[in-house]
Amino acid sequence: MSVTLQIGIIVGYLVLALLVGLYAYRLTDRTAEDFYLASRTFGTVVLLFTTFATLLSAFTFFAGPNVAYLNGPEWILVMGVMDGIIFAILWYVIGYKQWLLGRQYGYVTVGEMLGDRFGSRRLRGLVAGVSLLWLFPYVMLQQVGAGTALEALTEGAISYGVGAGLITLFMIAYVVLAGMRGIAWTDTLQGAFMLVMTWVALLWVLAAIGGPSAATATLRETAATAEFLSLGSNYYTPQWMLSTAITIGFGVAMFPQVNQRFFAAGSKTVLKRSFVLWPILCVLLFVPAFMLGTWAAGLEAVEFTGDGNVLPLILAEYTPTWFAALVIAGAMAAMMSSSDSMLLSGSSYFTRDLYRPFIDADVSSRREDLIARIGVVGFAITAFVASLYNPATLFEIGDAAFSGFAQLALPVMVALYWRRTTHTGITAGIVGSQVFYLSSVFLWFVPGSYAGWTAGIVGMLLGLALTVGVSLVTSPAADERQARYFEGVGVESGD
Template identity: 65%
Template sequence: MTATLQLGIIVGYLLVALAVGLVAYRLTERTAEDFYLASRTFGTVVLLFTVFATLLSAFTFFGGPDTAYAFGPEWILVMGLMDGIIFAILWYVIGYKQWLLGQRHGYVTLGEMLGDRFGSASLRALVAAVSLFWLFPYVMLQQIGAGGALASLTDGAVPFWGGAALITVFMIIYVVLAGMRGIAWTDTLQGAFMLTMVWAALLWVLTAVDGGIATINAGLEADAPAFFALGGGFYTLQTMLTFAISIAFGVAMFPQVNQRFFAAASEKVLKRSFALWPVLVLLLFVPAFILGAWAKGLGLQADIGAGENILPVLLGEYTPAWFAALVIAGAIAAMMSSSDSMLLSGSSYFTRDVYRPMINDAISERREDFLARGGVAVFALAALAASIWAEAEAFGGASVGSVLVNIGDLAFGGFAQLALPVIVALYWRKTTRQGMLAGVLTPQLVYIAFNFLPETAVGSMTLFSDAYFGWGISLYCMLVGLVVTAGVSALTAQAPEEDTDLYFELAD
């Protein structure tokens, strides 16, 4: 009964999303700017919730509660307070200036904005290549998760490859039809749904437990007294700051998030959105992570290391089957919602920053719109093929699946390496093309080497190691990027093609 209900909810979500996509398609102009940025018309609610749902969907329901269950509720500080506030600041520092430049010059991607300032197609392509490298495994992970979930729900009647293919085909159809406008509309509905369901789950569990919060606290006191203390164990100051900084700076460079900096309808919309962001984050994370900690106090068991999630266990124990099915199926739908934005951004980075400058910059608007929609299909199908191959290898005993998961975990740090060079470029007039090329490429190479090469990797592909004095390697690499960008810029002359005043004419 539960599996049938979950499948029904997922199919219902797909049909609703498809209907929204059809409406959006009728309203979308056949231009790349409208397809990618909805002609820069987002109001406060839509802009805020499309960033919210794109970033925080499946993680909120699965990863966050699992971390709180395993290590304690301090994860709220990492993701709620520190990450919420740091990202809101970056939304202003990076996003506001990007919006101003986008309004004046019509930029659609980060690479386009940087390439114009430094007169460099190579820089434009490099930023796109780095972004696509870290984005690709994220799309794969969504497909693997959705394919596995459908296979589990149907007891194998729908094989993994069939479920993954079904979801991928739907995403292609939806994104090709809907573009940014339709995705943002469904993101808004999804964000409101997430907030409603997570608070409903919190209240439902609290009322269902005999003795309420007193029983939960007594269980925590007996089984996990460290949960009442601030810090310690996993939550060292270095660990919390590394996660908060890496995630916040990485999020600011995520293509599907960074691109939304260009889409606000007005300055007031943009400023109001980043001011409200920390509040929205706390409204979602606090109940989700508390549920994970409560599961520990209630003595529930889940093998987190083996991929089991604690939230379905908790909901299955204390809420009706239909409610648990609604929350879990909604999380799966949210996973697909995140993939939609990733596919759209991946397509834009390829068409705008690789195809146009490297192959044909004189392409017409309609031709680029057609290429953009085709790019969505190519990117999605390539990720699907890689997902099916990786899952088959994992089932065969190889380590491809675990490597893929590690790449996904490390992607935040990979994207974070772009942030400081971008900030330097936006605010230091003497930044040079050579400084930017070196500042983008060097920390990426160092970060990849430390995490993937056996000769240099410490701790077997992990963000943390005692060899780094407790701090994550991503932070050290970010500092390398900052020093290299500033140092090489100070030692090199600006090329004649560079527009030194482009980022500063806004204040003149």
């Protein structure tokens, strides 16, 4: 099959998603709340799958199989099982309380929620700034993933830069037109599509190589080390596995594009059904994707050195070209699902938590809607330019962003459930943990791990200690609203 047809399949799939966005644009009110949260009307299926598809990123489809190929299948335990359970718990602990507060006070962002409680626009701006800082590399990760996937699938006919540019153009067009409503609709379709396609890909490859027993036997014979198929190794230490699962789970809960979906549920019942089903969806997707990467390590036909992505190489070798192109098209659409949600949320953090408090507090809803769409364009183009330099691997980019967002989780949880939390305490917790983690990422003399535990998990504990400790020794400011999260909250309307 020609490269032209491959490109046609991929572009055709993306255009189909864009048409859904055009239809959604016709139904979207020109208000910020409808643009950001679809007027808080999501049902169970849409909420579950839009959250699911939002997380089906380049980290899932490409970094995950790469890790399994290079280090063994325990990555399924980290990302598929442990992380799925941790996030489901946080969906209830953080998400349910946020949903109650959002319905009562009209919050759109977590920064808005915190700024109102502590009477501080600076805290609101701090949370938004930290979130945008870590959102930027994760948007860039999707562009890196799209560029490398298309380059591998077409054997260089589409360059890395062209592939990254293609996904960027579709992201911009889609988000500017669709808003949250259109994104949620296509997320639901794309999430279900990729779930089916990943399993079909696994079964197709296994049929070509003789089934799971033959694949495992070949892997056992060719494994670089005896540890590859055994539980635990120098790479998968208990400390590393727990640190990674915890930081990813807590980081996901603070991702703007995920966190805002806590505000968008139509009822308490919708939220509860969604978080119960979440771990099942994680296992159903991650097992086939990561096992493809694991079994590929024993296949001589798949030559992977760690540069690029192993999944397109497996598909190109063992499935028809049209099917490989369809899977990559779906993966790119899933990456677009992540990116469009990130751009939408990043835009809301900019307009709601930076532009309104610090530039124009009286901005009209329609003008805010316009500014949000312009912000999407600027953010996407800036991330694309950065992605052309491809400064790190997909796993390194994703891991840094997960851990960066995870630093916010414990201070936010303390504020949601402990009335005694003060503005000074939560500010110290956020700033202290962020400074520590940023130092571990960018300063060579700051260790990245401590007795096997990652700097991300150490930073989270530091943030917790600072939030609680400083709150105990400081008094609430005069404009804090200590009862904001406790009195009158719990009227579970809309069940």
